[in-house]
Amino acid sequence: MDRRSSLRWMGWGTISAGVLLNACKNADKNVVDNAKADPDAFTPGRMEEEELHDKKLMSEQFFTQHELATIAVLSDIIIPKDDVSGSATDAKVPDFIEFMVKEKPEFQVPLRGGLRWMDLYMMKRYEKSFKDASKEQQIELVDQIAYPDKATDAMKAGVSFFSLMRNLTASGFYTTAIGFKDVGYIGNAPNNWNGVPDDVLKQYGLSYSEKELRECVSFEVIKDQATLQPAGQGI
Amino acid sequence: MGDLQIKKQPKHYDAVIVGSGAGGGMAAYTLANAGLNVAVIEAGPMYDPRTDSLQLKNAWDSPRRGASTKFRPFGDFDACYWGWEIDGEPYTQSGKMKWDWWRARMMGGRTNHWGRISLRFGPQDFKRKSIDGLGENWPISYEDIKPYYDRIDKMLGVFGSNEGLPNDPDGFFLPPPKPRLHEMFIKRAATNIGIPVIPSRLSILTKKINDDRGVCFYCKQCYRSCKVYADFSSSSALIIPAIKTGNVDLLTNCMAREVLTDKNGMATGISYINKEDGLEYQVTGRTVVLAASACESSRLMLNSKSLTHPNGVANSSNVVGKYLHDSTGADMGGIIPALTDRKRYNEDGVGGMHVYTPWWLDNKKLDFPRGYHIEYGGGFGMPLYGFSWGIEKLNGTIPVNGKTKEAGGYGASLKQDYRNYFGAHVGMAGRGETVAREDNYCEIDPTVVDKYGIPVLRFHTNYSDYEIKQAKHMKETFAEILHSMGAVVTWGGDDGPANNYGLHNPGKIIHEAGTARMGNDPRSSALNKYNQAHDCKNLFVMDGAAFVSQADKNITWTILALALRSSEYLVDQMKKKNL
Numbered sequence: 001m002d003r004r005s006s007l008r009w010m011g012w013g014t015i016s017a018g019v020l021l022n023a024c025k026n027a028d029k030n031v032v033d034n035a036k037a038d039p040d041a042f043t044p045g046r047m048e049e050e051e052l053h054d055k056k057l058m059s060e061q062f063f064t065q066h067e068l069a070t071i072a073v074l075s076d077i078i079i080p081k082d083d084v085s086g087s088a089t090d091a092k093v094p095d096f097i098e099f100m101v102k103e104k105p106e107f108q109v110p111l112r113g114g115l116r117w118m119d120l121y122m123m124k125r126y127e128k129s130f131k132d133a134s135k136e137q138q139i140e141l142v143d144q145i146a147y148p149d150k151a152t153d154a155m156k157a158g159v160s161f162f163s164l165m166r167n168l169t170a171s172g173f174y175t176t177a178i179g180f181k182d183v184g185y186i187g188n189a190p191n192n193w194n195g196v197p198d199d200v201l202k203q204y205g206l207s208y209s210e211k212e213l214r215e216c217v218s219f220e221v222i223k224d225q226a227t228l229q230p231a232g233q234g235i
Numbered sequence: 236m237g238d239l240q241i242k243k244q245p246k247h248y249d250a251v252i253v254g255s256g257a258g259g260g261m262a263a264y265t266l267a268n269a270g271l272n273v274a275v276i277e278a279g280p281m282y283d284p285r286t287d288s289l290q291l292k293n294a295w296d297s298p299r300r301g302a303s304t305k306f307r308p309f310g311d312f313d314a315c316y317w318g319w320e321i322d323g324e325p326y327t328q329s330g331k332m333k334w335d336w337w338r339a340r341m342m343g344g345r346t347n348h349w350g351r352i353s354l355r356f357g358p359q360d361f362k363r364k365s366i367d368g369l370g371e372n373w374p375i376s377y378e379d380i381k382p383y384y385d386r387i388d389k390m391l392g393v394f395g396s397n398e399g400l401p402n403d404p405d406g407f408f409l410p411p412p413k414p415r416l417h418e419m420f421i422k423r424a425a426t427n428i429g430i431p432v433i434p435s436r437l438s439i440l441t442k443k444i445n446d447d448r449g450v451c452f453y454c455k456q457c458y459r460s461c462k463v464y465a466d467f468s469s470s471s472a473l474i475i476p477a478i479k480t481g482n483v484d485l486l487t488n489c490m491a492r493e494v495l496t497d498k499n500g501m502a503t504g505i506s507y508i509n510k511e512d513g514l515e516y517q518v519t520g521r522t523v524v525l526a527a528s529a530c531e532s533s534r535l536m537l538n539s540k541s542l543t544h545p546n547g548v549a550n551s552s553n554v555v556g557k558y559l560h561d562s563t564g565a566d567m568g569g570i571i572p573a574l575t576d577r578k579r580y581n582e583d584g585v586g587g588m589h590v591y592t593p594w595w596l597d598n599k600k601l602d603f604p605r606g607y608h609i610e611y612g613g614g615f616g617m618p619l620y621g622f623s624w625g626i627e628k629l630n631g632t633i634p635v636n637g638k639t640k641e642a643g644g645y646g647a648s649l650k651q652d653y654r655n656y657f658g659a660h661v662g663m664a665g666r667g668e669t670v671a672r673e674d675n676y677c678e679i680d681p682t683v684v685d686k687y688g689i690p691v692l693r694f695h696t697n698y699s700d701y702e703i704k705q706a707k708h709m710k711e712t713f714a715e716i717l718h719s720m721g722a723v724v725t726w727g728g729d730d731g732p733a734n735n736y737g738l739h740n741p742g743k744i745i746h747e748a749g750t751a752r753m754g755n756d757p758r759s760s761a762l763n764k765y766n767q768a769h770d771c772k773n774l775f776v777m778d779g780a781a782f783v784s785q786a787d788k789n790i791t792w793t794i795l796a797l798a799l800r801s802s803e804y805l806v807d808q809m810k811k812k813n814l
Contacts, residue, residue: 045287195413
């Protein structure tokens with residue numbers, strides 16, 4: 001967030017301004033898509049037990065290089081680069097999934113087993129692992145496990161695995177600055193809530209009642225609102 | 236460990252308070268400002284939202300992107316240390332329905348992350364037995380507590396609107412924020428079928444109330460606690476100001492073990508273990524105030540046995556631990572197809588709903604005795620761990636711009652689905668009143684101790700048909716509202732008799748109360764109407780334990796009002812040399 005516009009935007013007393021400017025600065029610093037967040041970024045406000053837990057997880061490695069490379073290929077099939085935003089690997093989704101299987105060990109067997117299930121499927125047909133198969137061969141398998149309602153019984157194990165991968169990939173992707181921008185999340189920034197914008201009210205045939213307009217907190221409309229940057233896109 | 240010694244703190248206090256949440260915070264603030272010397276014992280570490288809040292952090296600042304851990308069951312950015320489990324501090328069960336027990340271990344306790352829903356109990360809520368013959372009446376009426384509600388509204392700040400409702404009293408409200416888009420959909424739909432929707436009542440400062448606290452800047456993150464103190468937490472709004480008087484010693488990381496008593500049965504102080512050095516201490520005081528949370532305060536009382544208090548301190552009535560009850564809870568949610576693929580803008584707003592539904596029906600015409608209120612959620616939230624989890628269950632059934640796709644999928648088409656459903660979700664949660672019963676209780680488990688050697692609680696809880704029928708009614712209401720707004724139910728719609736209509740386990744709503752209830756008769760209550768123990772007049776209990784019943788309202792505002800009233804009574808009794 002631009003500092004001057006944020007100050008103008010906020011317009012509160014001195015107590016809050018300093019704290020918030022620092023908070024904004026920190027948010028800007030973290031704009032890079034760092035999948036492995038700096039654990040120090042969290043202190044203070046973290047319990048010692050949590051710090052130790054995080055350090056332990058970060059010192060461990062669960063997936064093999066082969067598995068991680070397979071996750072990379074698969075996550076980019078699920079969330080590829082398009083004309084709006086980058087791909088899952090651009091947002092370092094494989095690193096996130098590596099962390100999450102240590103955080104939630106219940107994912108370890110389904111993911112490891114599912115990756116092996118895919119490799120075996122490909123080996124039988126094409127004598128190649130999933131990641132080394134051609135794009136067409138990969139998609140041929142993915143098409144059979146990506147649509148739960150259409151999948152044959154023989155492919156149901158793959159469907160469960162793929163659904164979990166889809167969900168984890170989305171969690172890893174949309175929780176980065178790339179993902180925020182893609183989905184259009186504009187928040188996590190000091191502002192004055194002045195109600196639903198007029199054009200949106202109009203679109204849905206809604207309006208605030210006289211009672212609401214009378215009793216609710218309201219702010220002067222700030223003309224340069226459009227120049228404000230969404231969260232995570234500052235300079 | 237070497238020879239076990241008990242170290243006695245040399246300073247003798249006017250009051251030793253156990254716990255720093257809503258009750259303990261209000262006691263510390265009131266007593267310290269009256270000039271008393273106060274010790275506050277807190278089982279967890281120091282916590283100041285100004286420095287320790289994770290407010291305005293982005294999702295990627297957490298390696299788990301805000302997912303929950305046992306340290307933070309409500310997610311990695313949530314302000315509360317610990318929750319359903321604490322390492323080395325077990326609790327056990329003997330009832331039909333498991334009791335879920337949330338325990339905070341930090342200065343300010345659960346008030347650092349709570350929903351800030353600040354509802355006064357109404358006149359009927361203090362006299363339910365007179366209305367439906369169930370449970371017990373309070374020894375006080377709304378008129379007794381109204382002046383204290385009025386004062387905390389002004390002292391701590393709460394927004395809302397005066398509606399003139401008979402059992403949801405008006406107050407001194409700051410202006411509420413305007414409803415968000417999905418809340419306007421809810422309001423229109425619910426109003427059309429006769430269900431009222433009014434501005435919510437949250438202790439969040441939409442206007443400046445004093446120089447020590449800032450004003451809300453609408454980040455929706457009250458659950459992370461507020462760096463500018465713009466919402467009510469006991470840490471920021473009570474304990475820290477109390478410390479500034481110079482009259483408060485805050486003992487953090489100290490776990491209370493017992494209430495100490497003398498041969499006459501009077502309280503003399505608290506024994507505790509300091510978690511940092513592992514040593515045993517005693518701190519003495521002219522009065523003792525328990526505010527460790529309803530169940531922890533009762534545990535302390537039950538563990539404080541002596542010749543004069545063989546059944547636990549102040550428990551000649553044998554009611555301590557009994558009448559344990561939580562709010563009921565059941566939920567449902569869906570997607571509003573009309574809100575798919577909608578325009579983006581910052582609609583964070585305050586940390587919580589901008590509108591809610593107070594109880595609106597007459598129980599005489601229903602098959603269950605007590606009411607519930609409805610809380611609403613939805614809108615564009617910060618994408619965190621679990622974002623659009625299970626989209627394969629949405630994109631095959633919910634049309635976007637009139638078209639429905641094959642469920643599941645991948646690639647550019649899937650990316651468009653995530654965009655389309657973002658901000659189209661709406662959820663609702665019923666929070667209702669349970670009838671407090673003697674046979675729902677916690678007691679000391681004679682066979683289990685925690686890692687400090689303190690005997691732990693064993694819970695014995697069950698629901699009756701009253702609560703189950705209420706949950707059924709909630710679900711029917713939610714389905715009606717969702718239907719009326721054209722939403723497609725996506726979760727919570729499959730519950731039925733087999734799972735008590737999705738009624739949450741008792742304890743799950745984290746409004747536990749009733750375990751050392753007040754009353755005029757010392758044979759059936761532990762405390763008098765001033766939160767003072769019948770059997771031990773210099774012992775006070777100022778948390779939810781004192782409640783006779785808990786209404787269909789969140790209990791914090793009433794804990795605060797009662798603690799203010801009780802603390803001023805304590806000061807007055809000291810002045811009169813009665814304590």
